[in-house]
Amino acid sequence: MTRILTTTALALSMAMPAAALDLGSMSDADRAALHQEIRNYLLENPEVIMEAVAVLEQRQQQDQVNADQELVDTHSAAIFNDDHSWVGGNPEGDITVVEFLDYRCGYCKRAYNDVKQLLEKDGNIRFVVKEFPILGEASMLASRFAIATKLEAGDDAYETLHDALMAFNGDITEPALKRLASSFGLDADAILARMDDAAVSEAIAQNHALGGVLQITGTPTFVMGDQMVRGYVPLEGMEQIVAELRKE
Template sequence: MMTFVKPLALGLMMATPAAAFDMGAMTPAERQDFRAEIREYLMENPEVLMEAIGVLEQRQAQQQAVADDAMVLSQADALYSDINSWEGGNPEGDITLVEFVDYRCGYCRKAHSEVEELVSTDGNIRLIVKEFPILGEASVVASRFAIATKLTLGDDAYKAAHDALISMRADVNEASVRKLARSLGLDADVIVAKMNSPEVSAVITANRQLGQQLQINGTPTFVMQNEMVRGYVPLDGMRDMIAEIRQQG
């Protein structure tokens, strides 16, 4: 029996498509011997399992990339043409980088200076920031302050507020954002009066809906051209991704 099972087991694992082999045609004893032979082979050659896992992960990554491309394309207008999202870098850049950010997110803080360096040293990247508060009420207050600043005082004031909020360690509340506004030379009364307006709420709602459509559940999340990048990536890694996208044309 074993002289039949071993070649069959190895042939099935190494070459034969699973659909071409019917285990139901085997007797109970043959199935038991078949399973035992496979187990013995895998115990003697565990690297086969790692190879199979690697192939599976690669296929899953490819499937996820295809799904991400479709999601990004379906939400292109909301991603790239939203007048309520701050834009920086080179507006004519060949790469558009969209960042979903929460001011209370440690990895967003870590990524901030590296994204700034990436954009400034590259010179050909358009950067779009999406306010995406998901870490509690303090995050919401911070985003409301930033959005209200943009709507009332413009892009330069927003950038100053954004940079200050991302490094802010104090509790975020009305008193602390008023103090922050004054330290930046901004009109605190005008900003705070706008924070709870329907216009600011609409921006947050739209960004959250966009996040749901893109299956974003954490920050930072980036859309790099049409590719989703979930989580923090070091500067060199982002540069490698940009180079690969450009190489692909």
Template sequence: MLKRHLLPALIGAMSLGGAACALDLNAMTDEERAIFRQEVRDYLMENPEVIMEAVATLEERQAEERAAQDNTLVADNASALFDDGFSFVGGNPDGDITLVEFMDYRCGYCKRAYSEVEKLLETDGNIRFIVKEFPILGEQSVLASRFAVATKQVAGDSAYKQVHDALMAFNGDITLQALKRLAGTFDLDGDAIEQAMDDEAVTAEISATRELAQKLRISGTPTFVLEDEMLRGYLPYDQMQAIVTEKRDL
């Protein structure tokens, strides 16, 4: 597999006999092909750095292709990403930059990213932040997301933010009893939230986000969308801030 991908790059990097050659491998005789293979082998043995250069070039091209594909996916699904009518919108709702996060309350990297995102929102002050509930790490993840979404639907965005923040800091087993205790700490009606957790409206919201994630080919958390760019995986504050600055300078 590696040889098939790298051979064109290697041929382009090599100059056999001191001059560039136009080669038609299919037109070679068996003897010519054997000689050519030996020449390639000798060249690579003498210049092994060419292999690493070719690998780096291939990986760079593949990364550029993936980024271009992701940008297209973001553009094609912009309405569902940035204005679905149900996802929590925090930060500065009128900000000039929009950051979307697909997250799971059981995801360790999401928990690491949480403080970085909060710092970015606080220090910048002009970022619109959208949370996409994307529970993919088992039953406890689903339970937590259903509880968070039900809280938003029963008690509003401020209550959702309190619960969201608490769940991002929560490290124990997520059970219904633990969630109701959590609701009590914020003077929320745990019974009403529990009753709403099984509502079709909660199911529809989480299902819509799952469907969107499939369209965007998102399979892990956290995944961010920053304006027109998809950022897959955890990013530290400094890197996110640099990308925000870059977006504003465009």
């Protein structure tokens, strides 16, 4: 009902001059007559409502884009250059893509191959992973293990484990993570021992705090240049966004 009233008002503003909407100067009889005229007009021209809905949605979308760009600009240092997130792709790339992800998120797993192809095909994109576990204890366990891997064994080991976790479809448990790390020749016991390090907790806390100010409520969420992309985007869509960013 609220949306109908809003779009009706918008339709009227499109169809009538501002002076005609000064209801305060009208008598009750004039106001009732105007209401009847409006009703008749809308019944005879219902397409106006649909046009108004389209205009309203377009305005709301643009307002969201503008708000997101302001958020990205305000928090750019934390988004693009923190001291704990893994950086892949081309570290000197002209476009930076940041992904907030959860290893148990189906759409993150779906986006994984698209992101990988984007980085391989383009070759000039800097990619930043933000560990953003929001889907329960298993998600938190996976992120802690991944960050601990980075701290204990370095960036290459993190990348290997990250790729494996994105492809992993079983239950995420400590024994499963230990087997996974051991399969790559990593010291799983040493990694497990670091999962509760203050640095691991701080990295996740900072990412959650940043997600809060950026109003991120789901994964995957991407920041591409100055744009925030909320949700899964196929390869073609990401390529189009990158191309548009390069034109700016």
